[in-house]
Amino acid sequence: MNKKDFPIFKNTKFYGKNLVYLDNAATTQKPQIVIDEFSRFYENFNANVYRGIYRLSEEATSMYEGVREKSAKFINAKSNEIVFTRNTTESLNLVVYTFAKSILKKTDTVLLSLMEHHSNIVPWQILQKEIGFSIKYIDINKENFSLENVDSLLEIKPKIISLTYISNVLGTRNDIKDIVKKARKINAFVIVDAAQAAPHIQIDVKSLDCDFLTFSAHKMLGPTGVGILYGKEELLDKMPPLLGGGEMIISVDKNKSVYKNAPFKFEAGTVNFADTIVFGKSIDYINKVGMNKISLYIKELSFYLYENLVKINGIKIYGAKNDFGIYSFSIKNIHPHDIATFLDEENIAIRAGHHCAQPLMKELSVYALSRISLYFYNTQEDIDKVSLSLSKISDLF
Amino acid sequence: MDSYLTRSYIIDIYNNPKNYGDMKDFDILEEGENPLCGDSIKIYVKYKGDIIEDISFVSNGCIISKVAASILTQEVKGKSINDIKKIDFSLIKEKMLMDISFSREKCARLSFEILQKIIEK
Numbered sequence: 001m002n003k004k005d006f007p008i009f010k011n012t013k014f015y016g017k018n019l020v021y022l023d024n025a026a027t028t029q030k031p032q033i034v035i036d037e038f039s040r041f042y043e044n045f046n047a048n049v050y051r052g053i054y055r056l057s058e059e060a061t062s063m064y065e066g067v068r069e070k071s072a073k074f075i076n077a078k079s080n081e082i083v084f085t086r087n088t089t090e091s092l093n094l095v096v097y098t099f100a101k102s103i104l105k106k107t108d109t110v111l112l113s114l115m116e117h118h119s120n121i122v123p124w125q126i127l128q129k130e131i132g133f134s135i136k137y138i139d140i141n142k143e144n145f146s147l148e149n150v151d152s153l154l155e156i157k158p159k160i161i162s163l164t165y166i167s168n169v170l171g172t173r174n175d176i177k178d179i180v181k182k183a184r185k186i187n188a189f190v191i192v193d194a195a196q197a198a199p200h201i202q203i204d205v206k207s208l209d210c211d212f213l214t215f216s217a218h219k220m221l222g223p224t225g226v227g228i229l230y231g232k233e234e235l236l237d238k239m240p241p242l243l244g245g246g247e248m249i250i251s252v253d254k255n256k257s258v259y260k261n262a263p264f265k266f267e268a269g270t271v272n273f274a275d276t277i278v279f280g281k282s283i284d285y286i287n288k289v290g291m292n293k294i295s296l297y298i299k300e301l302s303f304y305l306y307e308n309l310v311k312i313n314g315i316k317i318y319g320a321k322n323d324f325g326i327y328s329f330s331i332k333n334i335h336p337h338d339i340a341t342f343l344d345e346e347n348i349a350i351r352a353g354h355h356c357a358q359p360l361m362k363e364l365s366v367y368a369l370s371r372i373s374l375y376f377y378n379t380q381e382d383i384d385k386v387s388l389s390l391s392k393i394s395d396l397f
Numbered sequence: 398m399d400s401y402l403t404r405s406y407i408i409d410i411y412n413n414p415k416n417y418g419d420m421k422d423f424d425i426l427e428e429g430e431n432p433l434c435g436d437s438i439k440i441y442v443k444y445k446g447d448i449i450e451d452i453s454f455v456s457n458g459c460i461i462s463k464v465a466a467s468i469l470t471q472e473v474k475g476k477s478i479n480d481i482k483k484i485d486f487s488l489i490k491e492k493m494l495m496d497i498s499f500s501r502e503k504c505a506r507l508s509f510e511i512l513q514k515i516i517e518k
């Protein structure tokens with residue numbers, strides 16, 4: 001639905017063919033209203049935020065802070081609980097190097113899962129080298145691809161649990177609310193990677209009761225270079241800053257500095273105000289279409305895709321039928337890169353590779369997979385096209 | 398470049414590669430891989446003086462890496478090290494009769510790079 005709002009589908013005709021874009025878990029396309037906002041901002045409002053004692057800067061500042069409010073509302077948080085970063089990766093790193101670093105001891109355990117993206121593994125390993133805590137992984141059930149031994153791992157009383165909300169490879173949705181409830185009983189903190197969830201489901205951080213939650217603007221119709229970190233007010237207040245510099249301070253002395261309150265103490269230097277302001281339009285657009293409508297539409301399309309995929313000769317899907325249109329698969333022993341190249345000749349874009357989840361790939365005993373991921377501008381026609389092409393590829397071997 | 402013909406030409410080589418298989422009586426064995434996509438290739442060489450008398454390869458991975466290795470081994474078999482040094486990678490690409498995108502070039506290059514190591518030994 002709403003495909004006409006996205007100019008790339010009118011403009012891009014590689015190999016003389018219409019674009020079928022099925023790599024939405026990597027990044028989404030942008031509607032005209034979002035693209036136009038870049039010009040509107042630069043043509044009318046561009047000035048560095050916070051610094052100027054003049055109308056233009058005040059307008060830009062108010063627009064930037066307006067998006068903080070919109071982002072907060074989008075996940076039912078308060079404005080001062082929203083920190084802008086570059087992306088989900090930076091948001092997760094910020095939590096690891098400030099919050100986690102200040103509470104973890106050598107004897108502690110951090111609990112992750114085998115379906116985590118590298119951005120929720122590598123920062124922990126870097127900090128682990130410094131502090132020496134242990135990292136444990138929740139297993140994945142190979143039948144339904146859900147988390148398996150959560151309860152037994154909670155018995156070892158991890159200090160922090162950091163999990164993906166929706167897997168970028170399997171399309172599995174984890175029951176974060178239930179995990180947070182259990183975490184409260186053992187005084188563990190919960191960090192949620194919502195990079196794939198934010199574009200697909202209504203997120204309510206108050207109801208989830210998680211401590212931190214992260215996502216990226218570019219995966220929900222917004223520009224690249226804008227990440228969101230939600231953190232509970234009382235935790236953000238206690239956390240030390242990660243980067244020091246301009247605009248994160250109240251005063252600087254030769255010997256010490258006084259920092260601003262959260263979220264400003266985490267936004268040192270000139271922030272990415274232009275892209276963040278443009279991101280405001282993406283939120284407006286998604287709100288206008290309606291998250292419930294988006295979820296329902298994608299769910300229906302996701303089932304349609306699944307029914308089509310299972311009919312392809314020699315296909316193996318790594319994941320259960322899901323509501324989010326995220327399916328990773330192999331076909332016979334055809335290399336995923338070959339599948340992607342064949343589809344590319346039809347101007348069909350899918351992802352092939354390890355999906356930044358090498359521990360998961362090892363767990364599934366594969367080195368790479370092909371992945372289709374949908375968003376709401378995709379149509380049944382897109383799915384018919386990719387299914388036909390995949391069948392043709394399968395028949396070649 | 399007819400897409401369909403190119404494809405059948407490529408798949409034909411993929412299914413029936415030349416100089417494929419392990420060699421028992423070799424002088425040099427060199428291996429290489431592209432860790433990101435999982436492609437790996439072994440190349441065996443048997444010399445007679447400075448001429449590659451026999452060459453074979455075994456690959457595990459994508460079509461492009463296997464087809465490029467098949468074409469490369471055909472190209473160098475029976476040639477002297479000096480003549481092989483003059484072969485440019487673009488020749489192998491030309492003989493593949495397919496467009497190789499920037500992101501796939503490393504697949505096509507894998508066997509070529511392994512061979513460079515062999516002839517420099």
